[in-house]
Amino acid sequence: METKNTVNIILLILIFASFIFLGLPTYQKFRDSQMELSQKKQELKVKESYFEKLKQIAEELKNYQPEINKISSAVPESADTVNVIYFLLKTANADGLITTGFGLDKSIPLEKDSNIKKTAFKISFVGPYLSFKKFLFDIEKNARLINFQYIKFSKEAGADNFNFESNVIINSY
Numbered sequence: 001m002e003t004k005n006t007v008n009i010i011l012l013i014l015i016f017a018s019f020i021f022l023g024l025p026t027y028q029k030f031r032d033s034q035m036e037l038s039q040k041k042q043e044l045k046v047k048e049s050y051f052e053k054l055k056q057i058a059e060e061l062k063n064y065q066p067e068i069n070k071i072s073s074a075v076p077e078s079a080d081t082v083n084v085i086y087f088l089l090k091t092a093n094a095d096g097l098i099t100t101g102f103g104l105d106k107s108i109p110l111e112k113d114s115n116i117k118k119t120a121f122k123i124s125f126v127g128p129y130l131s132f133k134k135f136l137f138d139i140e141k142n143a144r145l146i147n148f149q150y151i152k153f154s155k156e157a158g159a160d161n162f163n164f165e166s167n168v169i170i171n172s173y
Helices: 002-062 065-074 081-094 129-141
Strands: 098-109 117-127 146-155 162-172
Touching: 002 065, 081 098, 081 117, 081 129, 117 129, 129 146, 129 162
Parallel strands: none
Antiparallel strands: 098 117, 117 162, 146 162
């Protein structure tokens, strides 16, 4: 009987040892996997929340499409100097000014490694002061980034109209 008890004790010790050496590491791997799964679920919830907020922002931005289009046209993607000159001439003529001349000055990058280019040109008009004031107001209302570097105006004796000369700078990327 004593050998039976000894065998039972040895078997019990072997079962306990096999549980410790085989079952416990598997259980620890299982717990680690569960923890990793819960972390991944949490990350997924955070990302879903982030993308939901992005969807809401995108929907909200659709309400501001005209303003976004104005911003996009403020700095055109190409140096559309011809289009800007045409716009300036058309606006000047619509406001009652007569264009007497224009000339392209230069086109240089705004900064050393920048994609934004600065294009300068000179343009001259003849007309009444109120027409030139309206022209400047119309240019200011426009969304394009057009800067007048300087404006010179003069009036000949006995003439009703002023001579306006300006250096214009546009930015493009």
